[in-house]
Amino acid sequence: IIDTFYDGVEGKSEIIENMINDNIFGLDVSEFPLYLAEMSLLMRMLPLIITEKYNNVVEKKIKVFKTKDSIAEFIDTALFNTQSDENIDTEKNKGQVSLFKEKLNLGYVSFVRDEDDLKEMKKSLEFQEKIPRRRFDFVIGNPPYVGYNECIRQNVLIFELMKSKVVKLNNIYGVNLHSIPGNPKKYRPNPNLYAFFIAIGIALLKDQGKLCFIIPQTFLINPDYDVLRYHLSKFVSIEKIIIFRSEMFVGRGLKGNKPIITSSLILVIQRKLPVPENQVDVIYYKEPDDDIEICLNNISNNKNISRKKISQRLLSENIGNWNFIKQDEEVINFYRRYGENENISIYYDHHKAEEKFGSRFYFDGGYDIDERTALIEKADKTDYDVLRFPDKGFLIKGNKGYWPNSRNPKEKYFIRLRQANQGHHLLDSKYKVIWPYLRDIRFVFTDKSVIWSRRTTSTYYGIGSENKQELFYLLSLLNSCVTKKIVEMFKLDNESKREIMVSSSLIKKEIRVPKITKKNQHIKDEIIRQTEEFLRLEEVMLNELQKKIQDYIDDLVFALYFDADISNIGIEHAEAIKSQCSKNRFYEIVHS
């Protein structure tokens, strides 16, 4: 405000001063940051004020308030977030629902909680007849990042209100922080406190108002924030996302040497329904060591940044994960083109799979068994091999012992299901594709009956089926460079290229399979044939040839995904196929 309006003329300084005194509000649970904010404002205003007849600058207090919890603070106002229903609601509730006055009372008088000022602010947020909505033009925040369970432990007021069911996670100022409509989560999501701040932040804005928050990058990736990504991409105009490298902002603030788990981003949105062609300005700041002030200056001057436009529609079509926005423009084009392929649900949706392939495909994790107690000797022919994932290659060879096939809860070796398991179906499937959650991205095939336990840190996932042919095909799709590139796009900053967390839900959400038509069916058939040959070679250890086939299959997979025009098929045409594929604009991206 000062920078924009002050021109050194006294008349202006009064206007500015009134603007600041009447219009700026701040909240915190702790007094210290409030004092800092106040001091900082006063110091900036000093050059303006000093020319006036003030004898006590502090008399005119800036409106910062101590609160018990910013989120709960506005529950007693008629503050809603939906685009259309607030008038109706206000009428129904006669303006104000003052249920929580008691709870919000600090229990003592605080310098930084002037109840009259606060009332005035809240009043200004109310719907008042004949007066246009008076909310805030700007909401700026560096919200606290506190985990869900920690908030419960700390008795954060809004969590108390949720516990007593006065407030529900599916309606935090009109934002459903539980689930996307029509797709209820089967588990209780754990949104961080900052998600609640985004909800209240939007609610505090007037129409066309803008919000600017610095938040962690988990916002882009965490499956629980699909609700935020959904809400933002559907109901507000996203203006800017500024992404910082992971090392930034370490060593700052009071707990400066505490390592932070994730890097930050700055989100700028406008409270206005997005137009279909809205483009989001995505800025990536490259220099990890710059001081914050230099960094912000550089961003304004287009220095040390890469900048691109991403259509908000692409964001709303991919609410599962927004990590792809960190990529270069051509990689994003690749991602969009890849997205035109078929959803992998044609395999895991049993209905569709039975119709299309005449079989089912079970995507599942391990079971609730303690591998340390596995048998050393096989006792019965129905015993399972305890999975030993091979260090290299694409077939399961050894094992880590044996596990009896016990389905009787009374027995010692009972194979207990975890909540997420789909019965024992994966276990009972004749063929499987298996991959590690965290290690190099490698999918292996097996027709052995294997079992593994589900551990929280390092575990495995599998796809089980009776349909060997389709599993061969899936094996090659999943091991392809195309899939690797897609999976890499979703890695967190602190994951290395080789160690990416590949959960079953990542595969289900992000992986596509080529659309198969009469025109390309023969390529799929060739992939299946070659995959079988490829695995057979592994058993006889002909590594050179195996490598060649792998490369050939990979090009065929690419041709299917990106509709590369290939004429003759067969390994003898591998060279020609490769050269045809490499003419496609995305070939280089996949192989970079």
Ligand SMILES: C[S@@+](CC[C@H](N)C(=O)[O-])C[C@H]1O[C@@H](n2cnc3c(N)ncnc32)[C@H](O)[C@@H]1O
């Ligand atoms: C990351 S700091 C930002 C402080 C200050 N706004 C700034 O930008 O320097 C987050 C602040 O949120 C405050 N806070 C934590 N829980 C809160 C809550 N439930 N309601 C309001 N403020 C809260 C903390 O006291 C802390 O000062």
